[in-house]
Amino acid sequence: MIIRSCMAAALLLFMAPVAADTIAITHGTIVSLGKAGTLKDGMVLIKDGRIAAVGKDLAIPSGARIIDAGGHIVTPGLFASDSNLGATEVEGESSSDDAAGATDSLSAAFDVSLAINPASMLIPVARMGGVTSAVVTPSLTGRGAKKGDRLFAGQAAVIDLSGDAQSITLRHAALTVDVGSDAASHLGGSHASVLQLLEADLDEAASYGANRAGYEHGTHRPYHQSKEDLEALLPVLQGKEPLLVGVHRVADIRRVIDLGNRLGLKLILDGVEEGWMMAREIAAAGIPVLVDPQYDLPAQFDQLNARLENAAILAAAGVTVAIAPPYSGDYARQVRYNAGYAVAHGMKWEAGIAAITSTPAQIFGVGTRVGRLEPGLVADLVVWSGDPLEMLSLPEHVLIKGVEQTLTSRAQALARRYEIQDPQQPPAYRQ
Amino acid sequence: MKRSIAGLPLWAALAALSACATMPAPTPSSGPLESATAVAKDQPSYPGLDPASDRDPFPSSYRALPGGTIALVGATVLTGTGSQILSGTVILENGKISAVGKDLPLPPGALVIDARGKYVTPGIIDAHSHLGVYATPEVWANSDGNEATDPNTAQVWAEHSVWPQDPGFVRALEGGITTLEILPGSANLFGGRSVVLKTLPGRTVQDMKFPGAPYGVKMACGENPKRVYGGKGRSPSTRMGNVYGYRKSWIDAQDYRRRWDEYHKKLADFKAGKGDKAPDAPKRDLQLDTLMGVLDGSILVQNHCYRADEMAQMIAISHEFGFHISMFHHGSEAYKIADILKKEDICTATWGEWWGFKMESFDGIEENAALLQKAGACVVIHSDDAILTQHLPQEAAIALAAGRRLGINIDEAEAIKWVTANPAKAIGVLDRTGTLEPGKMADLVLWSADPFSVYALAEQVYIDGGLAYDRHDPAHQPLSDFELGQAGPAHPGDQP
Numbered sequence: 001m002i003i004r005s006c007m008a009a010a011l012l013l014f015m016a017p018v019a020a021d022t023i024a025i026t027h028g029t030i031v032s033l034g035k036a037g038t039l040k041d042g043m044v045l046i047k048d049g050r051i052a053a054v055g056k057d058l059a060i061p062s063g064a065r066i067i068d069a070g071g072h073i074v075t076p077g078l079f080a081s082d083s084n085l086g087a088t089e090v091e092g093e094s095s096s097d098d099a100a101g102a103t104d105s106l107s108a109a110f111d112v113s114l115a116i117n118p119a120s121m122l123i124p125v126a127r128m129g130g131v132t133s134a135v136v137t138p139s140l141t142g143r144g145a146k147k148g149d150r151l152f153a154g155q156a157a158v159i160d161l162s163g164d165a166q167s168i169t170l171r172h173a174a175l176t177v178d179v180g181s182d183a184a185s186h187l188g189g190s191h192a193s194v195l196q197l198l199e200a201d202l203d204e205a206a207s208y209g210a211n212r213a214g215y216e217h218g219t220h221r222p223y224h225q226s227k228e229d230l231e232a233l234l235p236v237l238q239g240k241e242p243l244l245v246g247v248h249r250v251a252d253i254r255r256v257i258d259l260g261n262r263l264g265l266k267l268i269l270d271g272v273e274e275g276w277m278m279a280r281e282i283a284a285a286g287i288p289v290l291v292d293p294q295y296d297l298p299a300q301f302d303q304l305n306a307r308l309e310n311a312a313i314l315a316a317a318g319v320t321v322a323i324a325p326p327y328s329g330d331y332a333r334q335v336r337y338n339a340g341y342a343v344a345h346g347m348k349w350e351a352g353i354a355a356i357t358s359t360p361a362q363i364f365g366v367g368t369r370v371g372r373l374e375p376g377l378v379a380d381l382v383v384w385s386g387d388p389l390e391m392l393s394l395p396e397h398v399l400i401k402g403v404e405q406t407l408t409s410r411a412q413a414l415a416r417r418y419e420i421q422d423p424q425q426p427p428a429y430r431q
Numbered sequence: 432m433k434r435s436i437a438g439l440p441l442w443a444a445l446a447a448l449s450a451c452a453t454m455p456a457p458t459p460s461s462g463p464l465e466s467a468t469a470v471a472k473d474q475p476s477y478p479g480l481d482p483a484s485d486r487d488p489f490p491s492s493y494r495a496l497p498g499g500t501i502a503l504v505g506a507t508v509l510t511g512t513g514s515q516i517l518s519g520t521v522i523l524e525n526g527k528i529s530a531v532g533k534d535l536p537l538p539p540g541a542l543v544i545d546a547r548g549k550y551v552t553p554g555i556i557d558a559h560s561h562l563g564v565y566a567t568p569e570v571w572a573n574s575d576g577n578e579a580t581d582p583n584t585a586q587v588w589a590e591h592s593v594w595p596q597d598p599g600f601v602r603a604l605e606g607g608i609t610t611l612e613i614l615p616g617s618a619n620l621f622g623g624r625s626v627v628l629k630t631l632p633g634r635t636v637q638d639m640k641f642p643g644a645p646y647g648v649k650m651a652c653g654e655n656p657k658r659v660y661g662g663k664g665r666s667p668s669t670r671m672g673n674v675y676g677y678r679k680s681w682i683d684a685q686d687y688r689r690r691w692d693e694y695h696k697k698l699a700d701f702k703a704g705k706g707d708k709a710p711d712a713p714k715r716d717l718q719l720d721t722l723m724g725v726l727d728g729s730i731l732v733q734n735h736c737y738r739a740d741e742m743a744q745m746i747a748i749s750h751e752f753g754f755h756i757s758m759f760h761h762g763s764e765a766y767k768i769a770d771i772l773k774k775e776d777i778c779t780a781t782w783g784e785w786w787g788f789k790m791e792s793f794d795g796i797e798e799n800a801a802l803l804q805k806a807g808a809c810v811v812i813h814s815d816d817a818i819l820t821q822h823l824p825q826e827a828a829i830a831l832a833a834g835r836r837l838g839i840n841i842d843e844a845e846a847i848k849w850v851t852a853n854p855a856k857a858i859g860v861l862d863r864t865g866t867l868e869p870g871k872m873a874d875l876v877l878w879s880a881d882p883f884s885v886y887a888l889a890e891q892v893y894i895d896g897g898l899a900y901d902r903h904d905p906a907h908q909p910l911s912d913f914e915l916g917q918a919g920p921a922h923p924g925d926q927p
Contacts, residue, residue, distance in 0.1 A: 092654070092789030122787065250918075277918065294818050297567045298598055304568075304917055330787035337825065340885030390885050391783075391828035394836055411786070415798035415837055418766050421806065427767070 022047045023402065024060045028069030028383065031350070033076060033358040034374035038350070044074060046379040049402030054373050067397055067404075069383045075353055076371050077132025077161075077380035077400065078335055078388075079360040081290055081322055082244075082270060085126060085134040085329030086116040086159055086167070100139045102150040108175055108201070108236075109228035110154025112138040118159075118167040122329045124409035127161045129333025130388065130395040132380040133169065133371075134159050135364050137176045137244065139327070140183070149187055151197050152177050155232065156244060158366050160380065162400040173364045174268060175236050178246030179256060181300040191302070195255055201225060202263060205233035239266045242363065244290070246270045249302040250277050257285045268363055270324075271295075273303035276310045279317035288320035288363040293342040311355070312346030321347075322363055323355040340389030352389060378402070480712060482691070482720040486729070489590060491640035493629060496897025500524045502537045503877060505547035511851040511866035515844035521551055523873040526896035531867045544877065544891070552847055552882055553867050554609025554874030554894065557820045558733075558780050558854035559760050559813035562600055563593030563613055563628075563636070567817060573597075577616035578623060579659050582667060583680050585648055586718035587623035589615045593636040598911045599817040600639075604630040604900050606821030607876040607889035610641060610865075612858045614649045614760075617735040618659040620667065620676045622649035624721055625733055627858055629874075631894045632909045645731055645859040647757065648721050650677070652736035652745060653791045674744060681752040684722030687713070691723070731757035731859050737791035739767035746775055758857040760813065763795030769806035778809035778857040782819075783829030800827070800849060801834020804841055811857055812849040823850045828883035843883055872896075 023046040030042035036054040045052040045061070060066065089096035098115035116136060126134070138154035158170040177183075179194045187194050204223050208230040214220040215227065223230060235241035247256050248271045260267040269275065269289045275282055282289065293311040298304040315321045323342055325335035339352040347355070361371025370378050379402035386393035398405045417430045478484070501523040508519035510531060522530040522538060529538075537543060564576035575592035578584040593613055603611065608630050615622035627644035628636070652673065661668030667676050690713040697710035724730030732749070736742050736759045749756050755776075759765060762779035763786060765772060772779060779799075786795025800810045812827040814820035827849045834841050855865025864872045873896035880887040891907075892900040901907035 090787060090790055090793060125787075294822070296821070297602060297817055298914070299567050299569050301568055301570075304914075328788060331784070333784065337829075337885055341822070344886045344888060391825055392832045392835075392883060394832055411796040411798075414794055415766070415796050415802065415833075418769075418802060419798075419805075419837065421770050 021402075022061050022064040023067060023379075023399070023404070024058075024064045025067045025069055025074055025381070025383065025397075026060070027071055028074035029071060030054060030373060031073060031075045031353055032373035033350075033354050034372035034377075036373065041071070042074075044373055044379075044381065046399070046402045049379055051373055051375055051377050051379050053375055067383065069396075072386070072396065073384045073388060074373070075130075075382055075384065075388055076357040076373055077382055077398065078130045078356045079322075079371070080126060080131045080134040080325050080329075080332035080335050081360040081364065082137050082324040082327060083134045083329050083332050084139065084327060085122055085136060085161075085332050086118065086120050087112050087136050087138075088329055089117070089120060089122065091328055091330075099136070100141065100153070102138065102140060102152065102154050104150065105226040105228070107150040107154065107225070107229050108152040109226070109232035110138055110152070111157075111171060112136055112154055113157035113159075113168050113171045116157065116159055116168060118163045118165065120329070121410050122332070123161050123163050125411055126329065126332035127398055127400075127405055128395065128407050128409055128412070130336060130382040130384070130398060131332050132161050132382070132398065132400045133361070133366075134161065134329075134332060135173060135360060137174070137327075140178065140186075151183075151187060151194070151201060152229070156364070158364050160370075160400055162403065162405075169369065170364070170366050172232075172235065172241055173366070174242040174244040175232065176244045176246075179252055180246050180248045180271065181302050183246070191252060195252075195259070199259060199263075201229075202233060202237060205230045206237055209234050209237065236265060237263065239264050242266045242268045242365070244268045244270050248273050248300065249304070250274045252302060253278060253282070257281070257287060260287070261285070271303070272314070273306035273310060275319070276307065276313035277305060279314045279319055282314065283318035288322060288359070289314060290322045290324050290360070290363075292324050292326065293338050293345070308341065308345045311342035315347050315351050315355075320359060320363065321351070321355050322360040323352070336389050337391060340391075343389060349389070480715055482715055482723065483695075489588075489637060489640075491642045492635065492637040493631070493633070493640055493642050494638070495526050495895030496631065496899060498523060498526055498873065498893065498896030498898065500538050500541040501544060501893070501896070502535075502541040503544045503546045503551055503875075504537075505545060506549045506551040506877065507881075508551045508867065509844050509847040509882070510868070511553040511848055512868060513844055513848065515842070518547075519551070521867055521875065523875075523893065523896045526873055528867055528869055528871050528873050528875075530869055546877055549890065550878040550880065550882055550887070551867070552607075552824070552876050552878065553851040553865055554876055554892065555607040555823050555850050556610040556854040556858070556865060557603065557608050557814050557823055557850075558612045558758065558811050558858050559815045560603070560611040560613050560820055561616065561815070562603060562611060562817060562820070563595065563597045564589055564615065565817075566594045566597035567599055577618040579616075579618040582619050582656055582660050582676050583621045583718060584615075584619050584623050585621040585680070585721040586716075587615065588626065588646075589613045589623060589649075590626035590636050590640070593626065593628070593639075595633055595636055595639060596912045598914050599820075600630055600632060601909050601911055601914075602817065603820045604632075604892055604909070605889060605902075606823065607878070607882070607892055608820055608823065609874040609876070609892060609894050609899075610855070610858075610860065611820075612647065612733070612854075614647070614733060617649070617651035617655045620651060620656050620673060621680060621718075621722070622651060624730070625649055625858075627860060629894055631897070631899050632911070641860060643863070645729060646721075646724065647731040647733040647858065648725055650732060650734040650736075650745075652734065652741040653738060654789055655735070670741070674748070677745075677748055678751070680722060681748065684719050684726060685752060687716060687719040688723045688726050725754045726752070728755075731857075733758055733760060733858075735760045737761050737763045737795075739764035743768060743771065746771065746777070757859070758811065761792070761815070763792045763799065765808075766796065766799045766802035767794075769803045769808050772803065773806050773808040776809070778811050778853060779803055780811035780813035780854070780857065782815075783812060783826040783833070797829060797833030798837050798839075800830035801837060801839040801841060804834070804845070805839050809853050809856065810849050811854045813854070824882035824887065825885055828885075831883060843881070847882070
């Protein structure tokens with residue numbers, strides 16, 4: 001009996017999720033983060049992979065599959081923002097790590113989306129934690145990274161966690177750069193060198209953009225960046241693509257904001273451990289931030305005043321706050337706990353939910369597609385057994401693009417295999 | 432024993448020394464301090480040559496904060512013994528827990544803390560910490576956790592690397608941690624001795640040392656030693672090289688132990704008038720002292736080991752040389768051999784959900800702790816991290832939830848042991864702390880909510896009955912020297 005159910009679970013692992021059909025989520029506490037607000041005993045109707053309606057007492061289309069949420073909370077699917085999910089399988093093994101791929105001639109242009117593996121074994125694990133999207137950001141410091149003096153880690157991508165062939169939601173979601181201590185240590189040795197190189201590279205791209213014909217004919221000033229890198233900087237210079245800047249201490253945050261203002265850049269500040277000390281300035285500048293609320297130690301000299309209340313203070317001052325999980329894709333599912341810790345330290349609960357759903361969707365350019373429960377948006381949502389931010393709550397149903405996902409993974413299969421202690425049967429025969 | 436031996440002839444001095452040397456080795460629970468103090472008064476001519484002469488050369492100078500008689504009344508009490516008491520009372524007197532129960536009479540003059548709607552647990556114990564040895568800021572100067580110069584550095588002691596001003600100690604206290612085992616890193620097969628500290632801030636590491644706690648020795652399996660030494664072009668560069676390294680070291684240790692035993696026997700004979708020449712003492716070796724401590728049962732093996740197959744090999748080595756492994760640390764695959772770990776009485780310290788960062792952790796599953804618990808094995812949730820140590824009950828909650836998802840229903844009264852009684856057992860201090868029982872050290876936490884909730888905050892932390900931390904009272908919010916005078920307030924709860 002037990003063995004049979006284990007085999008059934010293992011079979012499910014290899015079965016494709018059922019196709020998108022018409023689904024009615026009923027009797028849910030719908031946290032829509034959209035115009036519908038939060039509805040007790042609400043419904044979400046899903047058709048053709050998209051949300052058709054959110055409300056109370058909606059007419060259920062005939063033939064719809066009904067998921068009775070039993071009063072439980074329904075939220076948009078969670079975002080793992082700033083993650084190597086899908087690009088890195090095992091961080092300790094460089095051959096399985098594609099997140100750090102910048103080279104001397106491929107820095108701003110390095111496009112991590114071309115390395116995304118929808119079949120990554122980490123994706124089902126994250127999905128079981130209610131994560132349905134990830135912002136995959138390239139890195140300069142992974143074990144796969146080549147030594148060098150590259151400034152930009154490359155282009156971030158937004159992916160969904162369906163695991164299917166159309167998992168890439170948005171390429172060129174943001175250009176990733178770091179101006180903190182790590183970058184300073186390998187780029188000239190000073191925070192000043194990093195900022196000067198950043199401005200110089202952007203200036204070079206501006207020159208290139210104004211004189212593309214000259215580039216083709218060789219009548220241009222010398223550029224140290226490749227054509228691909230120069231091209232990749234143009235949407236950033238035009239304020240179309242965000243520049244995701246890893247920045248930590250007050251003085252550097254001010255300099256980055258100033259640079260953004262002077263050049264008309266669309267910025268997202270990443271890390272901002274000392275942001276709480278200048279929350280009003282960041283709010284006034286209208287720049288969103290991406291924070292890991294657990295970071296409360298002076299790990300580097302440029303984050304001496306890190307504290308647990310950072311997210312709460314920033315949000316209270318009116319800053320748009322998105323909350324990230326730890327960078328490693330293994331830990332993508334921690335994102336909801338991170339939001340919980342921010343709430344424990346003063347952030348409003350709804351803001352905590354938004355910080356891992358609608359806010360990252362919006363700041364990474366997919367806010368009209370996912371992140372809220374609103375008609376027309378892609379049906380990525382989770383029905384929770386309790387408060388989504390609590391460790392003791394678990395996803396009961398996870399839908400991505402309107403398709404209910406099987407909540408299993410290789411890790412689950414291992415648990416089921418070894419749940420049975422039968423000396424007569426080697427575990428290898430239990431599948 | 433009490434007389435001075437200075438100025439006596441060599442044979443007499445050696446005879447006196449033998450009396451010290453043949454004293455029974457202190458067991459982990461019988462307080463090596465007292466015996467060491469007795470020995471120290473009996474100075475040999477050449478102090479420090481016999482490993483048995485002073486087993487506690489860096490004695491604890493820990494002093495508890497003054498604490499009166501305190502009664503926490505009305506909380507849900509998770510005792511760490513498997514019980515949950517609703518509307519319970521916990522009474523602290525003279526630094527110890529004096530009573531735990533329902534509707535207890537309050538001692539006259541007791542300071543009564545209204546704990547209704549809150550939770551009380553034993554002080555949280557993190558059995559795997561590198562605070563102090565890998566302090567923040569994470570700069571070169573503070574990187575003192577791995578003496579990565581030789582695969583066997585059993586001779587180094589973590590306490591000699593601990594920087595008491597590491598801001599992480601205070602953060603850990605704010606997260607409800609009262610006891611930490613500080614370990615050397617895992618670069619080496621034998622990384623050195625661990626030390627057990629209390630999180631009450633001190634000027635010196637001795638001020639923080641848990642009085643009478645036994646030492647541990649850090650051992651490491653798998654990828655780290657072979658990567659570090661293979662990368663230097665020397666052994667071990669493979670797992671088989673690792674096992675050779677362990678066995679060679681235990682042979683050396685057993686031989687060393689034999690030489691000291693023979694010496695002490697000959698010395699006793701000489702003292703009894705047999706023979707005309709006092710025996711020559713073996714040359715003391717600090718590396719082998721530590722390993723000999725394991726073989727005589729006074730030092731606990733704390734073994735970094737991820738993979739089930741490697742744990743089984745370490746167990747075989749422990750049988751070959753006659754010692755016991757107290758705990759496997761990280762133990763990502765412990766669930767695969769839960770029955771063996773139960774039979775061998777070896778604890779597993781693991782995480783709720785850390786996994787996959789390297790091959791040997793790729794089979795790590797959230798259900799690990801629950802599967803071990805189901806098999807009756809000893810489970811510990813540890814951190815190995817200065818951030819995670821601040822959220823240890825929540826990490827246990829992840830493991831608890833995963834177990835429930837699999838149909839293994841473990842209640843919170845049992846699961847709190849994973850971060851209290853069980854780590855206390857594995858590091859050798861369960862007779863003094865780790866549960867809320869009369870006579871134990873009054874190490875406990877008053878939580879704002881269920882400690883397995885993400886919203887739970889430690890409101891008050893008592894160590895030996897003294898109020899070491901109070902979230903609502905700046906007078907009880909310590910700050911490390913490093914963080915003093917900086918621009919931003921580092922106190923939690925202190926909004927600008």
